[in-house]
Amino acid sequence: MSNDAKVLQRNGPVAHIDLASIVHNCRVVRDAAPNSQIMAVIKADAYGHGLGQVARTLSPHVDALAVARVTEACELRDVGIEDAIIVLQGFASRSELDQCIEGGFLPVIHSDAQVGMMLTEPEYPVWLKVDTGMHRLGLRPSQLMEVCPQLNVIGVMSHLANSDQPDHPLNAAQLEAVQSCTEGLPYPLSLANSGAVLSMPDCHLDWVRPGVMLFGSSADGRQDDRLRESMSLSAPILSVQLLDEGDRVGYGSTWTAEERCRIAVVGVGYADGYPREISHAEVQTHLGRRTVVGRVSMDMLTILLRDDDAFKVGDRVTLWGEGLSISQVAMWAGTIPYTLMTGLAGRVHREYAD
Numbered sequence: 001m002s003n004d005a006k007v008l009q010r011n012g013p014v015a016h017i018d019l020a021s022i023v024h025n026c027r028v029v030r031d032a033a034p035n036s037q038i039m040a041v042i043k044a045d046a047y048g049h050g051l052g053q054v055a056r057t058l059s060p061h062v063d064a065l066a067v068a069r070v071t072e073a074c075e076l077r078d079v080g081i082e083d084a085i086i087v088l089q090g091f092a093s094r095s096e097l098d099q100c101i102e103g104g105f106l107p108v109i110h111s112d113a114q115v116g117m118m119l120t121e122p123e124y125p126v127w128l129k130v131d132t133g134m135h136r137l138g139l140r141p142s143q144l145m146e147v148c149p150q151l152n153v154i155g156v157m158s159h160l161a162n163s164d165q166p167d168h169p170l171n172a173a174q175l176e177a178v179q180s181c182t183e184g185l186p187y188p189l190s191l192a193n194s195g196a197v198l199s200m201p202d203c204h205l206d207w208v209r210p211g212v213m214l215f216g217s218s219a220d221g222r223q224d225d226r227l228r229e230s231m232s233l234s235a236p237i238l239s240v241q242l243l244d245e246g247d248r249v250g251y252g253s254t255w256t257a258e259e260r261c262r263i264a265v266v267g268v269g270y271a272d273g274y275p276r277e278i279s280h281a282e283v284q285t286h287l288g289r290r291t292v293v294g295r296v297s298m299d300m301l302t303i304l305l306r307d308d309d310a311f312k313v314g315d316r317v318t319l320w321g322e323g324l325s326i327s328q329v330a331m332w333a334g335t336i337p338y339t340l341m342t343g344l345a346g347r348v349h350r351e352y353a354d
């Protein structure tokens with residue numbers, strides 16, 4: 001890419017990824033679950049942070065990496081990652097099973113169809129997933145005693161439906177179910193994702209599977225002081241407009257100036273992953289918080305300036321990150337940090353700092 005193209009890219013939205021924060025958050029996992037191995041969940045492009053970069057950063061600090069799909073595991077091998085890779089959804093076809101074997105991926109077997117396919121490769125190591133109450137993916141607990149002797153099982157996992165609510169009664173029931181259906185079996189167990197790593201030590205078991213906490217957010221959307229947010233999204237001011245009283249702004253003309261004022265047009269929109277449905281929202285600027293007015297459009301949004309604001313074209317504002325947590329923005333948008341991180345578009349330039 002030419003230097004000119006690079007400069008132009010920086011003039012658009014940029015996701016600043018702080019790799020040191022990801023390492024810090026990984027240490028928080030170690031401290032919280034010192035007797036468990038860590039399977040870092042980095043599916044969905046490492047929650048929008050960039051699969052290869054995050055895998056390389058985490059590799060020395062974790063015991064295995066986990067992704068949802070075989071294609072994601074292949075992507076990791078293609079960029080030279082040699083770690084153990086668990087594929088949480090396992091394979092969907094014979095050819096995907098072959099890809100697992102070729103890449104040395106460890107598939108998670110959750111269905112009768114996968115068990116049937118695995119019977120042709122009984123020596124190949126697999127994890128089993130058991131459904132203890134999420135009722136999404138997983139073998140029935142009663143199947144384990146029959147399935148286990150037929151395959152080379154190296155671990156059994158289950159997934160919590162309510163790890164964002166530590167007091168939810170299903171958490172204890174799921175823990176009890178995974179322990180009782182594997183009683184007498186010699187396999188390592190795994191149940192805890194981020195919510196349980198942070199607040200349910202009983203669920204840590206042999207392997208923890210943190211995802212969102214590695215990127216500084218907690219499962220319940222509240223900020224946890226132990227964690228550092230790893231992503232900050234900024235975008236440039238494209239234009240400053242003077243409005244008269246009564247002027248309306250943006251698609252649908254939903255916002256009306258109550259008096260003569262100025263707005264700034266910021267170069268980021270829903271096609272970049274900024275949520276269009278957000279009701280109230282603020283951005284962080286070098287002069288403090290400013291409010292988003294009018295509808296978020298595909299590539300732009302507008303903010304209301306104060307009388308003496310000296311913004312100029314090219315100044316950058318922060319959509320989330322330094323001074324404005326992603327959890328807060330997610331709350332304004334009626335969503336969770338997961339969707340903002342993973343919804344960040346491919347066209348947003350990622351800039352990495354160690």
Ligand SMILES: Cc1ncc(COP(=O)(O)O)c(C=O)c1O
Nearest residue numbers: 041088159193194209210211212
């Ligand atoms: C099976 C499994 N384990 C672990 C995780 C990580 O969850 P979290 O990001 O809440 O830590 C996920 C994420 O959805 C998952 O599907």
